[in-house]
Amino acid sequence: MKQAEPLRQRLVEILRQGKVFGQLPIEVLHDMASVLEIHQVQGGNVVYREGDAGDSMFFVLSGGLRVTRRGPGGELLLYNQIRAGESVGEVNVVLEQARTADVVALRDSVLALLRRDHFVVLLQRHSLVLTQAFVRAANFHLRDVPHPADSRHTQTVAVVPLHAGAPVQAVALALTRALNRLGRSHHVSPELGCEWDARQNAESDFSAWSDALEIDNDFVVYQAEHGASYWTRRAFRLADQVVFVAAASQAPQASEVLEALRVEPGYALKRAHLVVQHESGASQPLHVAGWRDWHGFERIYATRHGEHADFARLARFLAGRAVGVVLGGGGARGFAHLGVLRALQECGIPVDLIGGNSMGALLAAQFACGMELEQIHSQTTRFASGGERPVLPLVSLVSGERVARDLQQMFGQRSIESLWLPFFAAACNLSRGTTQVLDQGPLWRAVLASNSPAGLFPPVPLDGELLVDGAILENVPVTAMRTRLGVPLEKRRGNGILIAIDVDVQEEMRVAPHIERLSAWQKLRHLWTRDAGLHRMPSIADILYRAGHIGGMTQQGRTEAASDFYLRPPVKKFPLMGYKHSREIIAAGYRHAMEHIPGWKLAP
Numbered sequence: 001m002k003q004a005e006p007l008r009q010r011l012v013e014i015l016r017q018g019k020v021f022g023q024l025p026i027e028v029l030h031d032m033a034s035v036l037e038i039h040q041v042q043g044g045n046v047v048y049r050e051g052d053a054g055d056s057m058f059f060v061l062s063g064g065l066r067v068t069r070r071g072p073g074g075e076l077l078l079y080n081q082i083r084a085g086e087s088v089g090e091v092n093v094v095l096e097q098a099r100t101a102d103v104v105a106l107r108d109s110v111l112a113l114l115r116r117d118h119f120v121v122l123l124q125r126h127s128l129v130l131t132q133a134f135v136r137a138a139n140f141h142l143r144d145v146p147h148p149a150d151s152r153h154t155q156t157v158a159v160v161p162l163h164a165g166a167p168v169q170a171v172a173l174a175l176t177r178a179l180n181r182l183g184r185s186h187h188v189s190p191e192l193g194c195e196w197d198a199r200q201n202a203e204s205d206f207s208a209w210s211d212a213l214e215i216d217n218d219f220v221v222y223q224a225e226h227g228a229s230y231w232t233r234r235a236f237r238l239a240d241q242v243v244f245v246a247a248a249s250q251a252p253q254a255s256e257v258l259e260a261l262r263v264e265p266g267y268a269l270k271r272a273h274l275v276v277q278h279e280s281g282a283s284q285p286l287h288v289a290g291w292r293d294w295h296g297f298e299r300i301y302a303t304r305h306g307e308h309a310d311f312a313r314l315a316r317f318l319a320g321r322a323v324g325v326v327l328g329g330g331g332a333r334g335f336a337h338l339g340v341l342r343a344l345q346e347c348g349i350p351v352d353l354i355g356g357n358s359m360g361a362l363l364a365a366q367f368a369c370g371m372e373l374e375q376i377h378s379q380t381t382r383f384a385s386g387g388e389r390p391v392l393p394l395v396s397l398v399s400g401e402r403v404a405r406d407l408q409q410m411f412g413q414r415s416i417e418s419l420w421l422p423f424f425a426a427a428c429n430l431s432r433g434t435t436q437v438l439d440q441g442p443l444w445r446a447v448l449a450s451n452s453p454a455g456l457f458p459p460v461p462l463d464g465e466l467l468v469d470g471a472i473l474e475n476v477p478v479t480a481m482r483t484r485l486g487v488p489l490e491k492r493r494g495n496g497i498l499i500a501i502d503v504d505v506q507e508e509m510r511v512a513p514h515i516e517r518l519s520a521w522q523k524l525r526h527l528w529t530r531d532a533g534l535h536r537m538p539s540i541a542d543i544l545y546r547a548g549h550i551g552g553m554t555q556q557g558r559t560e561a562a563s564d565f566y567l568r569p570p571v572k573k574f575p576l577m578g579y580k581h582s583r584e585i586i587a588a589g590y591r592h593a594m595e596h597i598p599g600w601k602l603a604p
Contacts, residue, residue, distance in 0.1 A: 010061055010211070011036060011112050014085045021087075021133050028126045035122065036112040040207065043107040043237030044265025052099045054092025055116045060084050062211040063109025064240060066269045068102045076268050081106060081240075084154065084214065093119055094134045106269050107156065108237045110207060154214040157318060158239035160224040160232060162246045162255045167277045170305060171245045172223040178308070178315035183218025190223050193231040210238065219319070228260035236261050241271040241318055244297070248278040252290035271298050271486075275314065280305045289417040289440065298486060302420055310420065313352045317486060322352040322496040324485045328476035329358025329450075329469065330503035331576040332384070332585060336569040337363050338373050339589025340501050345373075347597050352496075353422045353484060355437075357470040357477055360501070361425035361450035365411065365443055368423035377582060379410065384579045397540070400448075400457040407444040407451075414443045424484065425450040426477035431465035435473050437480040455547075472547075474555055476502050478562040497602065500563035501589075502556065505572045511537060565600055567593060 015021045015029045024032075036059070041047060047058060047065060058065075060082055067079040067088070079101065082088045088103055093116050123130050159175065161168040172187060179185040196206045213220050222235035236242060244258065261267060274297040276288055285302030292300055299317065303310040316322040325344070327337045337360060344351065356364040362383075366376040383406050388398035416423055416439055424439040425446040438446035449460040449467035459466035470477060478500050485496035511518065518537070560566040569592040574581050 011038075011059065014059060014061060017085055020090065020136050024126075024129055024133055028122075028129055031125065032114070032122055033112075035118040036114055039111045039113055041105040041109045041111055042265070043105050043109070044267070044269070045105050047103040047105060047111070048089070048099050049102050050099050054089065054095070054097045054099055057087060057089035057093045057114050057119075058103075059087045059112040059114070061110040061112055062207070062214055063111075063238075064106040065103050065109065065111075066106040066266075068104060068269065070102075078269065090134060104266060104269060106266060107239055108207075108210075108234075110211065154218055154220060155241070155319060156214070156220045156222065156239045158222045158224055158235040158242045160236065160242060160244050160257060160261070161226045162244045162258060162274070163250055163253070164226055166226070166245045166247050166250070167305070168223060168226075168245045171243070171275050171277055171303070172221055174303075174308075174311040175243070175315060175318075176219075176221045178311040179219040179221065179319065181312065182315060182319050182321065184216065185219040185221065186213055186217045188213070188220065188222045188235075190225045190231055190235075193222065193235060194225070194229075226257070228257050232257065233261070233264065236264060236270075237266070239270065241273065243273045243275055243314075243318070245275050245277060246287075246291065248276050248282065248286045248302075250287075252287055252294045254294070258295065272296075273298055273318070274300045276300060276302050278302065278304045280307070284414070284418040285420065289415070292417075292440075299422075304420075309350075312350070313421075316350070316352055317496070320486075320495045322485055323350055323499065324353040324355070324481045324496055325351050325364075325499045325501070326476055326478055326481040327354070327356035327360025327364050328500070328502045328504055329356070329360050329471050330475075330505065330571070331359060332578045332582065333503040333505065333569075333571040333574055333576065334359030334363060335377070335380075335579075335582045335585040336503050336571050336589030336592070337501055338377055339586040339591070340567060340569070340593040341367065342373055342586075343590050343593035343597055344499075347594075349499075349597070349602065351421070353481070355424040355426065355477060355481055355484070356450070357426040357475055358451050358453075359503075360476075361447050365423060365425065365447050368419045368421040369411070369414070369443075370420065377586065381579060381582055383407075383410065396458040397456050400452060403451065403457070404444075404448055407448050411442075411444040411447070416440055416443050416446060419443075422484070424477075424480060426470040426474065426480055427452075427460070427467040428454075428470045428472040429465055429467055430454070430459055435470055435477060435480065436462075436465075436467055437477070437484075438467075439484070471504070474559075475504050476500050476555075476559045478559050482562060497564045498562070499565045500559055500567070502559060502566065502568045503571050503589075504556070505576075565596075567596060569593075 011033045012029050015032065021029070050069060062084050064084065065082040065088060067082065069077045069079065071077050091097060092099060159168055159172040176185050176187040222238055224232040224235040274291055274295070276285065276291060278285065282304050288300050288302055301314050303314065354364045354368055362380060363376060366379065386402050386406060388400065388402050390397060391399045424437050427436045427438060427449040429436040438449060445460065449462065450470055452458065452460050452468050454468040454472065459468050478498060481498055485498065569589040571585055571588055574585050
């Protein structure tokens with residue numbers, strides 16, 4: 001397509017801002033722009049396929065591309081996204097190499113194509129500077145260098161009603177306001193969109209208008225109509241992500257618009273979400289589990305009309321800035337989590353998703369229920385003061401009946417799906433030898449499974465499999481948190497911020513060198529004599545606790561590496577069962593967090 005002058009000028013600006021060609025002299029950029037061909041590609045259309053000849057490269061003027069491949073079983077594998085201002089295919093052009101992946105338009109895009117024969121001519125004119133530029137391109141490609149921290153890419157969202165009467169306008173406007181706190185945002189109404197669609201020969205004008213919106217804003221929210229109209233399909237094609245909207249009063253059901261969009265080219269490349277909108281003051285979410293059973297959304301968000309915090313959380317998830325906090329196990333030392341949560345609140349750091357293991361799961365579940373920190377402290381202290389009945393040690397040392405009963409009283413019949421704040425508990429699946437993440441079903445049962453140390457408490461059955469405290473494999477379940485923060489926006493970037501709090505302590509476990517065999521009599525003698533010269537003789541509870549945490553202890557380095565921010569409050573001096581020291585432990589966690597949080601670099 002013949003270049004229009006505004007597009008040519010836009011191309012020069014993109015080249016100047018790029019990490020590969022931005023260092024070229026301005027006359028070289030103009031020379032390059034003069035031979036580039038402008039192409040408009042509808043969302044979902046293939047730009048090139050794996051194995052095609054590498055005879056060209058592309059610059060993205062507007063829109064975005066997705067790099068994909070097919071796995072051994074034919075499954076679609078999503079890789080990084082190529083955004084406006086970036087290029088793809090440079091290495092293929094330089095090396096005359098076949099394409100190594102598919103590249104598909106994620107949404108309606110305008111591309112500039114540089115053919116290899118034009119590249120050769122340019123190389124003859126500007127050999128030194130262009131050779132250096134393409135070497136930089138190859139270097140970025142091979143080393144997978146992250147984008148500059150200050151680079152900005154406009155994100156576009158289509159908000160689509162799932163059924164007639166869905167409150168799509170209320171959600172679209174509330175989302176736009178929430179996104180506006182993260183950057184400049186613009187809402188496009190369906191009336192304005194339909195006005196553009198009704199114009200004759202207005203395609204190029206519409207492209208220029210939508211391009212200008214993306215240049216001027218960080219986020220653009222396209223509100224769709226009910227039904228798979230022309231504007232709804234266009235809004236879908238313009239979007240990086242799609243947010244479907246259902247009313248909480250509407251029982252889950254099949255959706256014609258969803259089925260129509262699913263057959264649109266490129267649907268599998270987009271992140272699809274569902275907002276279930278509730279009335280103001282709703283006590284708990286409705287139908288969330290039902291909608292999850294019906295459709296394969298990346299995430300389902302329960303929101304309330306007029307509740308700014310709900311839409312702020314939604315905006316952060318869509319923008320890749322959600323904050324996930326994961327709390328590890330550690331008995332009474334886990335009270336330090338409450339001090340850290342208090343510090344996060346005082347520093348204005350939101351919690352968008354919370355999960356944990358063992359004591360961390362117990363505290364996180366109460367936090368997800370919306371309880372105040374002081375209430376969590378008093379309630380947990382009462383819970384911990386209860387005893388347990390010893391039983392014939394055929395399955396466990398204690399029955400666990402009191403803990404199960406008190407957890408049922410604490411959480412009632414509330415399900416994890418009925419929480420406004422997303423939550424999960426981690427446990428170890430003894431039947432499979434894997435970490436089991438519990439993010440559905442009765443809340444009390446998930447917390448019980450995560451608080452059932454193997455040998456001390458009986459395993460918790462789930463669908464015929466046996467669950468115990470997750471510390472056997474991973475005491476601070478960062479892997480589960482990273483997964484639940486969502487699909488990375490790009491291969492080279494994580495999605496969201498992961499804060500891990502580790503209160504596990506590796507205490508010394510030794511006996512005197514002359515002891516060759518442990519026995520009950522030796523333990524009794526140690527208890528009677530209290531000989532300070534003897535090493536502390538471990539009890540069966542000590543041994544089972546250490547065995548149950550050995551996996552978590554060996555994973556501490558990996559836990560820290562997998563976290564964006566890792567806190568390990570100084571709680572070693574407090575006993576594992578030192579619940580009477582809870583206030584001191586909370587204070588230790590608070591002080592530790594306040595020492596470190598000011599040094600964190602968080603995105604606005």
